[in-house]
Amino acid sequence: MKILIIEDEKELSESIAAYLKGEDYVCEIASNFNKAIEKTELYDYDCILLDITIPGGNGLDILKELKANKKMDGVIIISAKNSLDDKINGLTLGADDYLSKPFHLSELNARIAAIIRRKNFDGHSKIVFENLCIDTQSKVVTVENKELELTKKEYELLLYFVSNKKRLISKDAIAEHLWGNDMSGNFDFIYTHIKNLRKKLMDAGKADYIKSVYGMGYKFTAQ
């Protein structure tokens, strides 16, 4: 899987690349407009992370160029301006998602995974982890071929964990992923949620995948 990171802040693009390497993605970095155009013309990427404000031009023009050339690359806009206009413009031009800075790397990772699933398997994607199988199309989770009854938020939480398996996910990232900005900073809720999901998974498959890592967050790993 090839990812192109179009971002002028070297430190940020390197962090993203370092995080994504763990997922067997090959990451390339373009730090200005011309390099980005060059790379998108020469190669096809599974997903492009696009910063709108880059030196030498506007990120949205790269998006226009991609769509004009009928390129199928998935595009996630990452912008420092959490502006509605940018978001609407980007999505109308054919971007797949929009993420405003600063974001959690785990959130970015989950969104990239979702886009790649959509692009590569037309949504008919089954994620398998040990004895766990998630059908992202029908949103059905099975453990050892038995269907697992999950609430909507529990499903989202499980998918988030599986997309970021073996990674430490902070409580804040989880809160933001499930309930958006307004609920972050309140971790009691997450604790109850994780407890419920963990119990359901253990009841079904006798395996405890969710590990608490000190006070920081949780990690989803095989035993």
Next chain:
Amino acid sequence: MKLLAKYNRLNILVTIIVLLLSAIFYYFFIKAVLIHQLDKNLLAEERELKDYVKEENQLPEPSNYKDEQEVYSHINDSQIIRKFSSIDVFNKEHDENISYRQLEFPVTVAGKMYRIDVRKSQEETEDLIQLILEITLAMVLILLITLFITNRFVLNKLWSPFNSTLNQIKKFNLSGTNDIYLQLTDINEFKELNGAVYTMTKRASHDYNEIKSFTENASHEIQTPLAIIKSKLELLSQGESLKEEQMNTIQSIYETTNRLSKLNQSLILLTKIDNRQFHENEEVNLSTIVHNHLNNYEELIAAKLITVTKNIENNVKVTMNETLADILISNLITNAIKHNIKNGSIDVTLNETSFSISNSGIELDADPAELFERFKKDKVNSDSLGLGLSIVKKICDTYGFMVSYNHNEKIHIVTIQFSPNF
């Protein structure tokens, strides 16, 4: 007191005094002139009479008309002094006193001394003076009325550029989009005033916009370094060999960074609302938004064992920006959940005129009115930024909604009235 009224009062007072004084002066002056004229006539009569006596050596037949009389009386000595005087003589024919101007002088006819009184009626003179006075008074009256009307209407019209400028200044709002509009005038003072007002408001607007865009740009610029710190911390926390102590430090930096970034985002939002960047209004179905948010936080509500009582009318529509409506409702609902207690309650009421949400919670230490101010928060929950309610207030202010906060023992109620007239 209005400048106009003060000026009018002074103007009319001075005018009346000057006009009255000049009327009095005028009266005496005219009277003196007319009497002088009469006296000249009397002197002519005297000369005629003396000429007659010199030629004829006898007195002429005395005339006795209403307007002219001659009276001769025999006297013994020549001590009579020639003099003018004004006298009243009773006229039997007309049964009234008639005032005369009289000249008395001595004449010697055939060795006999006579005193001659030549009189001319002053009636005509007085009639003339009266007429002149009447005309003068009428003129004064007309002048006063004219002055009054001029002051009232013409001056009002003259001052209209000033009043218009004043209204514009009153209406002027730094954060508003309307430029100041000044009425054109050819009066130098007002031109100067308008010029000064125009320059001042332009400069104020310019400075204000500068500060606003600085705030916005600074906030945006802060987002990128924050993103870098956050991503580095996330990478750092992935390390397998980290000890608990190090992890706790990372966790605490991470949480602080998150708080900083939330704070920054809230400030950007407030600036954006201030800058009217959410200008597209539409009919927003609040009922749907309220239901959606309550559903979204269903698990959170359940986790705290909170009882929700919904009293939500269907299809309540309010004209506002959809994003802001969403932020407004979300803020209030999450507040009600965050600050709630275990086994607590939330009451949501929505109808055509108002939205109100009340929740159980701990008693408040802060002054309720101050909670809408930026960075004011109850000290108990230090996690909250203290910007949530000021965002709510700012959104309500934008649309002229009335927002109020009440607390009754341990129940906190926020009410928004969509139309302040109710």
